[in-house]
Amino acid sequence: MTKSLEWKKITEEQRRVISAFHINYPIAVGKLAKSFGIVIKKATLEGNLAGEIKEVAGIVTIRVNNHDVKARQRYTIAHEIAHFLLHRHLLKDGIQDTPLYRSHLSSKIEREADALAADILMPMDIVQSLMTENSKEYKGERLYEVVAENLEVSKIALKIRLGVE
Numbered sequence: 001m002t003k004s005l006e007w008k009k010i011t012e013e014q015r016r017v018i019s020a021f022h023i024n025y026p027i028a029v030g031k032l033a034k035s036f037g038i039v040i041k042k043a044t045l046e047g048n049l050a051g052e053i054k055e056v057a058g059i060v061t062i063r064v065n066n067h068d069v070k071a072r073q074r075y076t077i078a079h080e081i082a083h084f085l086l087h088r089h090l091l092k093d094g095i096q097d098t099p100l101y102r103s104h105l106s107s108k109i110e111r112e113a114d115a116l117a118a119d120i121l122m123p124m125d126i127v128q129s130l131m132t133e134n135s136k137e138y139k140g141e142r143l144y145e146v147v148a149e150n151l152e153v154s155k156i157a158l159k160i161r162l163g164v165e
């Protein structure tokens, strides 16, 4: 199975919007957020939060920790987009995610967001073809590093995606 259960919970139209960003890599998560009408701001966040998402007067804003490295910011944006798609009813109170992507919400909700974030940021067909292509030249940890660089994700996120971490 290449997509999460959460992928099936979002609407067909939402799936179509995301899939249109899966033509090229790295996945343009900032533009994807914008196409859902979400505003993205980079900011210094209190308590070393990775990111947060909040809806005020109908406008949904994601704030990303501007001290994080780019790959991490990209993951944060994907995770917050997943909250937007799966947990829209909770956004008025705001969701603040710690560096380990936990919040005041249940770990079930956070796992759902992580699963959909992986589908958004690391589509399995692209991951697999990059792994195959690069395995001709690279082996072991170096292979994961190269593929992670291609996708602009962290090596650890990629390894979790591949179930090897």
Ligand SMILES: [Zn+2]
Residues within 6 Å of the ligand: 079, 083, 095, 096, 097, 101, 102, 103, 110, 113
């Ligand atoms: Zn979260």
